Amino acid sequence: MHYPSRYGIVAVVAACFVLGSADIASAAETAASELVIIPGSDTVEGDLYAAASRIIIEGVVDGDLIAFAAEEIVIPGEVTGSVTAVAPSVVVSGAVEGSVRVTANRVEVSGSVDGDLVGGAVTVELTPESSVEGDVLIWAYRLTAAGVIGADVGGSQRVLELEGSVEGDVDVSVGRLVVTGPLEVGGDLGYRSGRDGEGLDQADVSGVIAHKTPLPPNIRVRALGILTRFLVVLGLTSAALLVGWGWPDRTALAGDLARLRPWRSWWWGALVIISPLIVAAVAASIAAIAPASAFVPLLAIFVPLIVALSGVVLVLLLVAGVPTVLAIGRSLRGKRGMFGAIVIGSALAGVVWLLPHVGWVVPLMVLPLGLGAWILAFGEEPGEAEPVRDQPEAATT
Numbered sequence: 001m002h003y004p005s006r007y008g009i010v011a012v013v014a015a016c017f018v019l020g021s022a023d024i025a026s027a028a029e030t031a032a033s034e035l036v037i038i039p040g041s042d043t044v045e046g047d048l049y050a051a052a053s054r055i056i057i058e059g060v061v062d063g064d065l066i067a068f069a070a071e072e073i074v075i076p077g078e079v080t081g082s083v084t085a086v087a088p089s090v091v092v093s094g095a096v097e098g099s100v101r102v103t104a105n106r107v108e109v110s111g112s113v114d115g116d117l118v119g120g121a122v123t124v125e126l127t128p129e130s131s132v133e134g135d136v137l138i139w140a141y142r143l144t145a146a147g148v149i150g151a152d153v154g155g156s157q158r159v160l161e162l163e164g165s166v167e168g169d170v171d172v173s174v175g176r177l178v179v180t181g182p183l184e185v186g187g188d189l190g191y192r193s194g195r196d197g198e199g200l201d202q203a204d205v206s207g208v209i210a211h212k213t214p215l216p217p218n219i220r221v222r223a224l225g226i227l228t229r230f231l232v233v234l235g236l237t238s239a240a241l242l243v244g245w246g247w248p249d250r251t252a253l254a255g256d257l258a259r260l261r262p263w264r265s266w267w268w269g270a271l272v273i274i275s276p277l278i279v280a281a282v283a284a285s286i287a288a289i290a291p292a293s294a295f296v297p298l299l300a301i302f303v304p305l306i307v308a309l310s311g312v313v314l315v316l317l318l319v320a321g322v323p324t325v326l327a328i329g330r331s332l333r334g335k336r337g338m339f340g341a342i343v344i345g346s347a348l349a350g351v352v353w354l355l356p357h358v359g360w361v362v363p364l365m366v367l368p369l370g371l372g373a374w375i376l377a378f379g380e381e382p383g384e385a386e387p388v389r390d391q392p393e394a395a396t397t
Contacts, residue, residue: 036067040077047081053295055087057094064098070295075111082115099134107140109147116151128164135168146181160191162203169207173214179203226354233350240322240342252338254377255326258369261376266365269320269372276310316371323373324366325349 082098099115130147163181179199188207329341
């Protein structure tokens, strides 16, 4: 069972506002780059699309709210429709007559939601004052639900803390279930976990309490995974043979460099592979120190660059392992040509890749080493690397 990891979420889209009054249109226009705020005395007639660093809804949105923020979205006012929100922090302390769909690092609900609450986050807190009339479907590291839930609770959480009331069923996959206070469940309390729930004596369950063990790995899924890896190895081997046929001298040189300069090749290859992450880190650092008004323009510059760089790296990885498998094949005893060495090396790497617990080593070593060897090979001419060739056996008398 997989649980969400801790991460920060940043998503920005082009913003447009469909507003029914000149006052709101003016406020949104002036706040588009940093702050969108609907004052308590104002009403937005119709749906509101908002993108900014911070979004605060103190008044009324008479329609749906679709909001994307770089810092936070706070709703102490009223939304007569549904809310779709993406931001590092989302707080609903007012009233939402529809459903709330959210992706965030932190979500807090202390107001009322007449529809469903659906989302993915690191932490989600439903305070004792909260009320959700529909289902609560949450995928999070930690979910704390202490208010009133009018339907079912589902999803997957690493830690689930429950109290208050749930009028429907509880059916979750959790690492740890804790009943932190008096809890009323109108249906069944079912949880799939590797450990027993804590504090269940505080729960008043109308149905049954069902503790289900974690699902074992599906044999068909595992078989499909093995078949997929086999087909990947077969496809990459075919590509490697095609590359060797098209550029025999350069391929032979790259294979020799992978043997002669393994560490240098690996570091160069690893640097290229992680280059999108390096650019993303630089972009995040610049965005952190830049004014909030520059957030959207910076993303418009860096996001296409990161996507394009990632695409180039993915294409390179399709042939990155050729020098490595060639070096593996030539390091074994026996005399064989380049194509035979590629086939033998690919087969050995593929077998190790299929092994549980150690298979992850293959892409970690094969791809950076091979990619770095290609980089070094295109910086030299064939013959400069003093390649190691298979030597004939010494004559014996």
